[in-house]
Amino acid sequence: MTEGPDITFVLGTRPEIIKLAPVIRECEDRSLTRSIIHTGQHYDESLDLVFFDQLALPEPTHHLEVGSSTHGRQTGEMIIRIEEILRRERPDTLLVQGDTNSVLAGAIAASKLDIDLGHVEAGLRSDDRTMPEETNRVLTDHASDYLFAPTEQSRARLRSERIPDERIYVTGNTIVDAVEQNRTLAAQRSxxxxxxxxxxxxxxxxxxxxxxxxxxxxxxxxxxxxxxxxxxxxxxxxxxxxxxxxxxxxxxxxxxxxxxxxxxxxxxxxxxxxxxxxxxxxxxxxxxxxxxxxxxxxxxxxxxxxxxxxxxxxxxxxxxxxxxxxxxxxxxxxxIDRDGEWTNPFGNGTAATQILDTITGAERREVSPK
Structure with missing residues (x-):
């Protein structure tokens, strides 16, 4: 691995695997030191671990196998075990994506240590606080050092919550990278x-x-x-x-x-x-x-x-x-009769590159205190 920040990914569900895959691949392309903590939040292997094989991703470094439980018990167990790994390995940056309990657990664990926290897909809001995911995404955004917003609308929402602008980066959404990388592959293999x-x-x-x-x-x-x-x-x-x-x-x-x-x-x-x-x-x-x-x-x-x-x-x-x-x-x-000719609002498929450029310092700015 080459010189650069040590990056740890925390993930635990199918959408996180898919959306972080382009960033993990970009780390591989740049020969950056990285590790993957798989929480095991999904209890059905057909919904998560099989995606590592299909997407040709490296095996997770750590399998927590937390499984399904109440929100509090599941999140608490993940915080404890993620913190143990982070204290032992001391990465420079921890990346989470989205709004699951795995995301919140990773965010809390990293925010208590001297580790930069990056939130991929920051700034999304449903304004429905009955959804556990809404709580997860809001708390994670406010704990993060790097908020990778997919759109200008997401950036505006983060600004409205008084998050310092120097922490916010509009990168597009990594789902565009993932769809572009895998659409042709799906047509060939499926x-x-x-x-x-x-x-x-x-x-x-x-x-x-x-x-x-x-x-x-x-x-x-x-x-x-x-x-x-x-x-x-x-x-x-x-x-x-x-x-x-x-x-x-x-x-x-x-x-x-x-x-x-x-x-x-x-x-x-x-x-x-x-x-x-x-x-x-x-x-x-x-x-x-x-x-x-x-x-x-x-x-x-x-x-x-x-x-x-x-x-x-x-x-x-x-x-x-x-x-x-x-x-x-x-x-x-x-x-049903829409022609699909609308403008894609989620970026041009370079989100993973922009995220790593930011973390590695190519576009890095001084991060304000939380």
């Missing part, structure tokens, strides 16, 4: 369309996994009813790669899956990217999927009451509808 006998542009894609949706019988039932009506109204099958937690809720609530929704197994990243890329419409409660669909030029409907990705709505790529069945159908009807 056979998922043939496997499910799907015709590009003739089906819709559904993701629904957030706790506030699937842990509420009424909301989950309304969502499925609305999506079923979309399938009938648009005369297109809706493919639903179901999260294990959602599958458990479906069984526990004894919910009927409407005709027109085909439930399939969780997909690896390249297969899921292929499903997104060839869909005529994406219906989702995922923030990351909102971004990916926007980048791919596929219209989306967000099955939530708020979103921390308002840029997707501003450019006409997305509509926010909640889980009311009639609103879901109305939103799908409005979005």
């Amino acid at each position: 056979a998922v369309l043939a496997e499910y006998d799907l015709v590009p542009g003739r089906y819709c894609l559904l993701t629904a996994h957030r706790a506030e949706t699937i842990d509420d019988e009424q909301r989950f039932g309304d969502l499925l009813t609305g999506v079923g009506r979309v399938a009938s109204h648009l005369e297109r099958e809706v493919v639903y790669p179901i999260h294990p937690r959602a599958a458990k809720s479906l069984e526990a609530f004894d919910l009927d899956v409407p005709d027109g929704i085909r439930i399939v197994e969780p997909q690896n990243y390249l297969d899921f990217l292929s499903l997104e890329d060839a869909a005529s419409l994406v219906l989702t409660d995922s923030g990351g999927v909102q971004e990916e669909a926007c980048i791919l030029g596929v219209p989306s409907v967000t099955l939530r009451e708020s979103t921390e990705r308002p840029e997707t709505i501003d450019v006409g790529a997305n509509r926010l509808v909640g889980t009311d069945p009639a609103a879901i159908v109305e939103g799908a009807d409005e979005m």
Whole structure:
């Protein structure tokens, strides 16, 4: 490894792996010393560790295998174990991405030590404090030394919270880097369309996994009813790669899956990217999927009451509808014929380069005290 800062990554879920992959690859290209702490926040290997193999990433240096638990117990266990590693290894910079409990745990552990903290995807806000993710992202932003905001809108939000401007860097979102790096690879390697006998542009894609949706019988039932009506109204099958937690809720609530929704197994990243890329419409409660669909030029409907990705709505790529069945159908009807020619608001695919340029000092400024 060459001279430069020692960088440690903390991650624990599929979206973090995908979005940090371009930064990890950039570290490899620059021969920078780096280590990866995998918290094991996702308890299903098909949803996280397999992505390291598929994305040709180095194996995590540390596996914490924390698993699923209450927010407090899970976060507390991660803080304790991350701190032990950081005290032993003393990296210069710790990088986290997004808004999970792994992100908050890494942020708290680093902020108590003499280690710079960088938050990739800083400044996102849903203004819904009932979402645990909102608390995680706000606290992490205010603890960070480097706030890598994906858009000018995110920068403005951080400024409005009185975070010093010299800590904020608008880099674009690493999801653009990831999609650009993997879209062609997915087209070459994935056979998922043939496997499910799907015709590009003739089906819709559904993701629904957030706790506030699937842990509420009424909301989950309304969502499925609305999506079923979309399938009938648009005369297109809706493919639903179901999260294990959602599958458990479906069984526990004894919910009927409407005709027109085909439930399939969780997909690896390249297969899921292929499903997104060839869909005529994406219906989702995922923030990351909102971004990916926007980048791919596929219209989306967000099955939530708020979103921390308002840029997707501003450019006409997305509509926010909640889980009311009639609103879901109305939103799908409005979005289905969008041509995908909107402007990508998330940057030009150089976020990883800009992030490491900042950390290594190419654009480094004096960081103000927290």
